[in-house]
Amino acid sequence: MAKLYHFPLSPFCRKVRLCLAEKRIECELVEERYWEQDPDFLRRNPAAKVPVLRLDGKTMAESGAICEYLEEVYPDPPLMPRTPDDRYEVRRLVAWFDDKFHHEVTSKLLYERVNKKVMGLGYPDSKNVKAGAQKIKYHLDYMAWLLDQRRWLAGDAMSLADFAAAAHLSTLDYIRDVDWNRHAVVKDWYAKIKSRPAFRSILADQIPGFPQPAHYADLDF
Structure with a gap:
């Protein structure tokens, strides 16, 4: 199973989460307090940034590069047009x-x-x-x-x-x-x-000290 080191309210992590879910790639989410610069995390990404994705035996960083990789290796459903x-x-x-x-x-x-x-x-x-x-x-x-x-x-x-x-x-x-x-x-x-x-897992996110607004997970606002 893929493993994504992420922070729930990081837009860059959320972009990768959306791509993984849209392509139906099962993934374990591991919340990472990246600013604490834990040595184990720094070994995964010396830049001390999330997201970091462990997939297909590879450890990948940078959301743009991750999403392009997912598109090339898992092309269906496509998230990039043809021309x-x-x-x-x-x-x-x-x-x-x-x-x-x-x-x-x-x-x-x-x-x-x-x-x-x-x-x-x-x-x-x-x-x-x-x-x-x-x-x-x-x-x-x-x-x-x-x-x-x-x-x-x-x-x-x-x-x-x-x-x-x-x-x-x-x-x-x-x-x-x-x-x-x-x-x-x-x-x-x-x-x-x-x-x-x-989008389901993103709408389920709960950040301690920051409760969801009432409309957040409402599909009809």
């Missing part, structure tokens, strides 16, 4: 969420509100929280623009781009930082994503 142009668009949007969205929103909201407390690093920086709350509006607007033209974020079929976006937004939804009423098309997209069987 180079379409694959480019998926990769562009994965990078958008894992880089730009993460830097401007996730790190400003989730990391300030949750990670600092869990890691014992003090109180949230109100300037960062305010900046993240402002920036998420822009990103939701961009998603709405994409979804006004497409069935899914990158095209007519669900892809890794949707999982990358949902991974970040689901962590923020857990802490009530997503205004789902801003754009109906984005809310409908997320409802489709979180109703998939692959």
